[in-house]
Amino acid sequence: RGRAGVVAGAFITAAGAKSLSGGAAAINTPGVGRATNWLAVRIQGFVNSPNIAVLGALHGLLPCPILYPAYLFAFASGSALSGGIALAALGIGTIPAVFAYGTLIESVDAVHRQRLHRLLGVAFLVLGYVLFAHGLMAVGIHLPSPPLPHYQPLGGGMAH
Numbered sequence: 001r002g003r004a005g006v007v008a009g010a011f012i013t014a015a016g017a018k019s020l021s022g023g024a025a026a027i028n029t030p031g032v033g034r035a036t037n038w039l040a041v042r043i044q045g046f047v048n049s050p051n052i053a054v055l056g057a058l059h060g061l062l063p064c065p066i067l068y069p070a071y072l073f074a075f076a077s078g079s080a081l082s083g084g085i086a087l088a089a090l091g092i093g094t095i096p097a098v099f100a101y102g103t104l105i106e107s108v109d110a111v112h113r114q115r116l117h118r119l120l121g122v123a124f125l126v127l128g129y130v131l132f133a134h135g136l137m138a139v140g141i142h143l144p145s146p147p148l149p150h151y152q153p154l155g156g157g158m159a160h
Contacts (some may be wrong), residue, residue, distance in 0.1 A: 001076045005135020009128045016124025017119055066090075069131075076135065107115035 046055045070090050074083030105113055133145040 001078045002135045002138030004072045004076035005131050007135075008069040008076065008151060009130070009132025009135055011072075011128070012069050012124055012131060013128030016121045018121070019124060020121030022114065022118070053071075073131065076131075076138075105129055 008116060043055060046052055067090075074086050076084060077083045105116070108116065130145055133143040136143055137145075
C-alpha cells in the first residue's frame with residue numbers, strides 16, 4: 001500500500017511539474033506523439049461532420065491517464081470498499097468537471113489559459129506530494145505534510 005502511494009504520488013507530482021513548467025500534463029511515451037499526429041490527420045474529417053458523435057463515442061473507450069494514479073490510490077487504500085468509493089467519486093465528478101473545464105477554457109484567452117494550466121500544475125504538485133508523503137508514512141518514513149486529516153480506511157485502522 002505504501003509503495004503504491006509513493007508511485008502514484010511520484011507520477012502525479014511529475015505531471016504537475018511538467019504542467020507548471022508550461023508543458024502538457026501528460027507524461028510522454030516514445031512514439032506516442034508521432035502516432036497521435038498520424039491519427040489526428042486521419043480524424044480531421046470527422047470534426048465538421050455528423051461523424052463527430054462516432055468519434056466522441058470511440059474516445060470514451062480510450063484509457064484516461066488520470067485513471068492510472070486513481071487505480072493506484074484505490075489499491076493503496078487497502079480496502080475494496082474504500083477503493084470503490086474513491087473510484088466512484090472520481091467517476092461521478094468527472095463529467096461535471098470536464099464539462100466545466102471545457103466550457104471555461106474556451107472562454108479564456110491564451111495567456112490566462114496558460115496561467116490556469118500552471119495553477120493546475122501547482123494543485124497536482126500538492127496532491128502528488130500528499131500521496132507520496134502518506135505512502136512513505138505507510139512504510140515508516142515520515143515527511144512533513146500539509147495539515148490534512150490522515151487517511152483512515154473504512155473498517156478501521158490508520159494508514160501511517
